[in-house]
Every structure is written in structure tokens, then in C-alpha cells.
Amino acid sequence: SDAFLSVRDLHVRFSTEDGIVKAVDGLSFDLERGQTLGIVGESGSGKSVTNLAVLGLHDPKATEIGGEIVLDGQELTGARDKTLEKLRGNKMAMIFQDALTSLSPYYTIGRQIAEPFIKHTGATKREGRLRAIEMLTKVGIPQPDLRVDDYPHQFSGGMRQRAMIAMALVCNPQLLIADEPTTALDVTVQAQILDLLKDLQQEFGSAIILITHDLGVVANTADDVLVMYAGRAVERGSVKEILTQPRHPYTWGLLSSMPRLSSDVNEALHPIPGSPPSLLNPPSGCAFHPRCGFAQEVGGTRCTDERPPLELGRAAACHLSADQKQTLFTEQIKPR
Ligand code: SF4
Numbered sequence: 001s002d003a004f005l006s007v008r009d010l011h012v013r014f015s016t017e018d019g020i021v022k023a024v025d026g027l028s029f030d031l032e033r034g035q036t037l038g039i040v041g042e043s044g045s046g047k048s049v050t051n052l053a054v055l056g057l058h059d060p061k062a063t064e065i066g067g068e069i070v071l072d073g074q075e076l077t078g079a080r081d082k083t084l085e086k087l088r089g090n091k092m093a094m095i096f097q098d099a100l101t102s103l104s105p106y107y108t109i110g111r112q113i114a115e116p117f118i119k120h121t122g123a124t125k126r127e128g129r130l131r132a133i134e135m136l137t138k139v140g141i142p143q144p145d146l147r148v149d150d151y152p153h154q155f156s157g158g159m160r161q162r163a164m165i166a167m168a169l170v171c172n173p174q175l176l177i178a179d180e181p182t183t184a185l186d187v188t189v190q191a192q193i194l195d196l197l198k199d200l201q202q203e204f205g206s207a208i209i210l211i212t213h214d215l216g217v218v219a220n221t222a223d224d225v226l227v228m229y230a231g232r233a234v235e236r237g238s239v240k241e242i243l244t245q246p247r248h249p250y251t252w253g254l255l256s257s258m259p260r261l262s263s264d265v266n267e268a269l270h271p272i273p274g275s276p277p278s279l280l281n282p283p284s285g286c287a288f289h290p291r292c293g294f295a296q297e298v299g300g301t302r303c304t305d306e307r308p309p310l311e312l313g314r315a316a317a318c319h320l321s322a323d324q325k326q327t328l329f330t331e332q333i334k335p336r
């Protein structure tokens with residue numbers, strides 16, 4: 001594959017006191033320049049772990065990584081720490097859910113935005129400060145030439161998130177990984193931050209991986225969506241396909257538990273019954289089978305015995321027939 005970012009058959013395993021956790025179990029996807037891929041799933045589905053693997057941020061002693069991660073022609077899975085460190089904050093950058101854990105309380109916002117810029121470009125402190133002011137302007141912080149000298153606690157939650165975006169983008173990264181970037185924010189600020197990310201993507205041309213548990217977040221932001229469950233990808237498609245013609249029962253569940261902002265009625269949500277499985281000992285066959293209401297439609301013991309593969313391109317890892325995948329959603333799930 002000659003995609004900008006290509007991940008093939010990624011496996012991530014942790015050794016814990018209780019045994020081996022299969023956090024990511026055979027994951028493949030592609031991402032093109034300037035595109036946004038939403039990775040959606042409940043917590044523990046492996047979405048954050050996947051991206052820590054891309055960034056090379058695992059503890060090598062406790063983690064086993066298999067498969068291939070190729071960024072712009074460069075193989076990352078076997079890369080040395082030094083190579084990865086050069087790429088991080090420079091060619092690839094990340095934004096996390098909680099700006100407070102990423103920003104140090106002891107240094108000014110400006111100094112923290114300037115730091116990766118100085119480190120990767122060799123700019124002077126003064127140039128770094130000017131760059132920080134420029135970045136604060138781009139992310140919509142008022143009076144950036146004054147606020148650049150503030151400490152994180154002097155910023156609101158939304159402003160800290162903007163500052164973290166400024167820090168992530170300061171070196172024009174080609175790949176930006178945003179892990180639940182708006183989860184801690186209220187709905188209005190959430191929408192503003194997502195709009196900001198979209199605008200900055202236009203300007204910087206970065207590819208973005210947007211990790212979220214909330215399909216609503218990817219709806220207006222992502223081009224393509226990968227749905228993950230129990231360390232595996234279960235469905236892949238364009239955002240439109242995933243939202244209007246989803247073909248995996250797990251995606252149906254995610255969709256029907258998504259609050260409808262447009263509705264006046266306070267609709268009851270339909271959360272997926274049960275909870276995600278332990279990754280120490282994932283269910284046999286289709287990992288979703290203990291929670292799925294459609295195993296009978298498949299018949300026999302296929303769902304419990306046989307792991308459904310996920311093809312590349314538009315696909316759903318489910319034993320239902322192509323017809324069933326298309327029709328069951330419209331017939332049974334959609335009216336609510
Ligand atoms: Fe449900 Fe079977 Fe499809 Fe898994 S393979 S999602 S258990 S119908």
C-alpha cells in the first residue's frame with residue numbers, strides 16, 4: 001500500500017500480572033494526506049492503544065507489537081526510539097482529552113508551545129515566542145501577545161484545549177492524532193474545537209486520526225470511519241456510509257445510543273446491552289457475539305466459532321450475508 005499512513009495486521013499485546021492482554025488484535029487501515037479518519041469505539045476497544053503504537057509511545061519492556069506501520073514510506077514498527085522521537089511533535093503530533101495532563105502547570109503557555117518548535121527547527125527563544133503568539137492567534141485565543149505569558153491555570157478548559165492544538169500544530173505535522181479531544185468540554189465548546197480542527201486541517205493539510213467513543217463527533221469531522229470492538233476493526237466506510245448504511249450490529253448499537261441533537265423530544269437512548277469483553281480472554285469467534293442480537297439470523301454456531309474477517313475498503317466483519325447487512329438495519333433498527 002502506498003497510502004500516507006498504512007497500518008497492516010497490527011497486534012499490540014501487554015504482559016500484565018493477570019496474563020497477556022490482546023489490546024489490538026490484527027488491525028489494518030490506510031489514511032491519505034489531508035484526510036480525517038475517525039476511529040470509534042467504547043473504552044477498551046483498542047483505539048487509543050493503536051495510536052500510541054503509531055506514535056511509538058509504548059513501554060517496550062511490557063509491550064509486544066507486531067505487524068506494520070508505515071508513515072510516508074518509513075517503517076515505524078521497527079524504528080529506533082531516536083527516530084520516533086524526531087518524528088513526534090514534528091512530523092506527527094497528538095492532542096489528548098485532558099489538556100491539564102499534557103500542559104505543565106509550571107511553564108507559561110507560550111514557552112510550552114514554543115518548545116517543540118525550538119527543538120525541531122533550531123529556532124531561537126525569541127523566534128519561538130513569536131511563533132507561539134502566531135499559533136495562539138490561529139487557534140483563536142484573544143490578545144495572544146498578552147496571553148502567551150499566562151500559565152495553564154489562567155486559561156479556561158476550552159482555551160487550554162486550543163493551546164494544546166497550537167502546541168501540536170506548531171511544527172506543521174503531517175499526521176495529527178487527536179484522542180477524545182473534546183470529551184471534557186461542553187457541547188458548544190466541543191463544536192467550536194472541532195470546527196477549529198477542520199479549519200486548521202485545511203490550512204496545514206495534515207492527515208488526522210480522530211479517536212472518539214462518540215459517533216456524533218465524527219459525523220461532521222471525519223472523511224472515513226473505522227469502528228473498533230475488542231481490539232479489532234469491525235466496520236470501515238465513509239462517514240456517510242457508517243451513519244446512514246451501517247452494516248455491523250455493533251455499529252447499529254452505537255448509532256442507536258447516539259443522542260439526537262436535532263430532536264426536540266428527549267428520546268430515550270438505547271445503549272448496547274452488556275459491556276465490552278475482557279481482552280485477557282476475548283470471546284471466541286466474533287468477539288461481539290455475547291452482546292449481539294443477530295447470531296440467530298446467521299444460524300448454527302458460526303458466530304461463536306468463526307472469527308469474521310474484515311476486508312479492506314468498505315466492509316463489515318460480520319457473518320450476516322451481504323443482503324442481511326444491508327437490509328436488517330433499515331428494516332429493524334432504524335425505526336425508533
Ligand atoms: Fe453478530 Fe454474528 Fe455478526 Fe458477530 S458475526 S456481529 S455475533 S451476527
Ligand code: MG
Nearest residue numbers: 043044047048
Ligand atoms: Mg482512550
